[in-house]
Amino acid sequence: MSKESTTIDVGESSNVTKSTSHVVVDEKKKKSFVAAASGGGYKRGLAIFDFLLRLAAIVTTITASSLMYTAEETLPFFTQFLQFQAGYDDFATFQFFVIAVAIVAGYLVLSLPFSIVTIIRPLAVAPRLILLISDTVVVTLTTAAAAAAAAIVYLAHNGNANTNWLPICQQFGDFCQAVSSAVVTASIAVVFFILLIVISAIALKRQ
Amino acid sequence: MKNESTIIDVPAESSSAMKGKAPLIGVARDHTTSGSGGYKRGLSIFDFLLRLAAIVAASVAAATMFTSDETLPFFTQFLQFQAGYDDLPTFQFFVIAMSMIAGYLVLSLPFSVVTIVRPLATAPRLLLLVLDTAALAFSTAAASSAAAISYLAHNGNQNTNWLPICQQFGDFCQKTSGSVVSSFVAVVFFAMLVVLSGVALKRH
Numbered sequence: 001m002s003k004e005s006t007t008i009d010v011g012e013s014s015n016v017t018k019s020t021s022h023v024v025v026d027e028k029k030k031k032s033f034v035a036a037a038s039g040g041g042y043k044r045g046l047a048i049f050d051f052l053l054r055l056a057a058i059v060t061t062i063t064a065s066s067l068m069y070t071a072e073e074t075l076p077f078f079t080q081f082l083q084f085q086a087g088y089d090d091f092a093t094f095q096f097f098v099i100a101v102a103i104v105a106g107y108l109v110l111s112l113p114f115s116i117v118t119i120i121r122p123l124a125v126a127p128r129l130i131l132l133i134s135d136t137v138v139v140t141l142t143t144a145a146a147a148a149a150a151a152i153v154y155l156a157h158n159g160n161a162n163t164n165w166l167p168i169c170q171q172f173g174d175f176c177q178a179v180s181s182a183v184v185t186a187s188i189a190v191v192f193f194i195l196l197i198v199i200s201a202i203a204l205k206r207q
Numbered sequence: 208m209k210n211e212s213t214i215i216d217v218p219a220e221s222s223s224a225m226k227g228k229a230p231l232i233g234v235a236r237d238h239t240t241s242g243s244g245g246y247k248r249g250l251s252i253f254d255f256l257l258r259l260a261a262i263v264a265a266s267v268a269a270a271t272m273f274t275s276d277e278t279l280p281f282f283t284q285f286l287q288f289q290a291g292y293d294d295l296p297t298f299q300f301f302v303i304a305m306s307m308i309a310g311y312l313v314l315s316l317p318f319s320v321v322t323i324v325r326p327l328a329t330a331p332r333l334l335l336l337v338l339d340t341a342a343l344a345f346s347t348a349a350a351s352s353a354a355a356i357s358y359l360a361h362n363g364n365q366n367t368n369w370l371p372i373c374q375q376f377g378d379f380c381q382k383t384s385g386s387v388v389s390s391f392v393a394v395v396f397f398a399m400l401v402v403l404s405g406v407a408l409k410r411h
Contacts, residue, residue, distance in 0.1 A: 151352035
């Protein structure tokens with residue numbers, strides 16, 4: 001192996017060359033800072049949208065719960081044997097609906113401070129993660145209440161020939177209407193919750 | 208400015224060999240494993256196993272409900288003494304929904320494998336989270352509406368004169384109730400999957 005040799009002129013003093021190599025690292029740090037600032041911007045926008053969705057969901061759940069709660073009807077005739085009153089407490093499923101949706105409304109009010117924290121500190125991870133986990137639990141609870149009530153409402157509208165379950169909506173028209181509106185409103189709240197979960201997930205993701 | 212000079216011995220090997228050994232300034236981050244990649248890979252593996260368990264739960268629920276037919280050993284000319292899932296529209300919805308959920312879970316397995324292989328990639332996880340949230344809501348709807356009908360079948364409702372049919376169709380009721388329980392297990396798995404994806408997505 002024959003050796004070659006060459007002469008290299010080191011033109012500048014050594015600390016200047018060192019600083020040029022550090023510029024690579026500094027630029028990377030600057031880029032990450034810029035990314036964090038712009039990420040904070042769009043994450044703050046997402047947090048504000050999250051807050052507004054929560055307010056809308058509070059209104060929706062309170063409406064659903066109170067619609068079901070006040071859905072009573074008394075028919076103007078009576079006999080000694082049959083009942084001609086209908087209310088939410090005649091159905092175990094509707095009782096569950098009222099209580100579950102009321103709990104969800106209470107949770108939403110309690111989660112508003114966390115949402116405000118995510119607006120103020122858009123890059124903080126812990127509040128968003130807490131909101132995501134509890135929103136998942138709440139979406140399950142709301143969907144369960146809405147779907148169970150929807151099954152009973154479907155039965156009340158259509159009955160079931162095979163099991164001899166009569167459609168009671170034919171007698172209790174107002175009650176059925178109020179109850180159906182409550183179920184529809186709760187389903188809208190479920191859509192809001194799904195949006196809230198997706199927003200939290202998008203805001204959580206790394207740059 | 209003082210000029211300095213030095214002499215460097217360059218061996219006669221080809222310069223490409225020296226270039227190959229030169230270290231890079233600003234070495235690219237190894238995206239396959241690192242500290243956070245390690246625990247995210249663990250979360251992805253747990254996610255994959257949860258998906259397999261949820262497939263079992265959802266398909267067991269659908270199959271049990273589908274095969275829950277019962278015919279009573281006596282009959283008359285006028286009344287029906289058969290019970291099956293297709294006698295109740297809610298149970299029909301349940302069978303179809305649970306089958307769709309099981310199919311979705313099977314199709315999401317490749318995405319889960321991708322998150323195991325590339326633990327730091329966020330796009331597959333975000334996609335899985337959004338789809339899992341929708342699947343969570345869908346399966347909860349199916350499970351709880353079937354639960355409401357099951358509750359009615361067991362207890363009836365005095366105020367509306369809906370008779371509890373479980374007193375005649377014991378096997379049918381047992382199978383449908385077991386099916387509903389299995390679907391709620393699938394719902395719990397979905398909730399865990401959503402939370403897992405959320406935790407794995409978070410920045411460090």
